[in-house]
Amino acid sequence: MEEFIKSAADGLKTKVMNEFKDVKKEREKHAETIVRNHVLFSMGAGAIPVPVADVLAVSASQLDMIRQLCKVYDMDFHETQGKAIVSSLTTSTLARIGAGSLAKMIPIVGSIVGSVANAIMAGASTYALGQVFKTHFDTGGTILDFDAARLKKLYKEQFEKGKRVAEELRKQQDAKQKAEAADTAGAKTATPSEAEFVPDSAAPSADTTESSADATVLTRLKELGELKAGGIITEAEFEKMKKRILK
Helix, strand or coil, rough: CCHHHHHHHCCCCCCCCHHEEEEEEEEHHHHHHHHHHHHHHHHHHHCCCCCHHHHHHHHHHHHHHHHHHHCCCCCCCCCCHHHHHHHHHHHHHHHEEEHHHHCCCCCCCCHCCCCCCCHHHHHHHHHCCCCHHHHHHHHHCCCCCCCCHHHHHHHHHHHHHHHHHHHHHHHHHHHHHHHHHHHHHHCCCHHHHHCCCCCHHHHCCHHHHHHHHHHHHHHHHHHHHHHEEEEEEECCHHHHHHHHCCC
């Protein structure tokens, strides 16, 4: 009887341990997906061509990532504490992103270089922040007992790894866009006769150039509206940036 009870207890213990491992593995997978998605979003936010808006968008993305990770680990989310943690860990990184924002104001070259550099830094910062929170939650910590001073070293280590992760994601996105562009171009390739005989009316006119400029402005205004709708920027910031675009 004792052997039967012991055997049953051991079997139950093994079953519970296996189920716990499965839950932990699934939770880890879910958390990694959340971090990766927010890294991509932060990279897009870091590349926003509007100075200041990029920093605000990255911060909002990171705070939302923490909120979602809290749900995965069954932790209560406290927005005030979350903002304080993000600020304490990412202050220097956001300052560098802010400096990159100023570079975007330089026509053409500055905008391209600033956007790429900011995208990598924003993605790396979000990746590092996500890994710090995952480690903290995995060891039984909560958002209220988060020791930012102690975890800054881990953040810095993960930030360096995050730069490589962000660069790899950027290359994947670029390759995907080039492939899509090639497919589109292939579908629209003109025959030799069509390419040879192009009527004069097909040349870009002043009206066409003006329409293109209008379309660019409308696109930027649409992006700005999406930022406001998502709560990333305030009404006042929206109006200020809108005036800048219209000028």
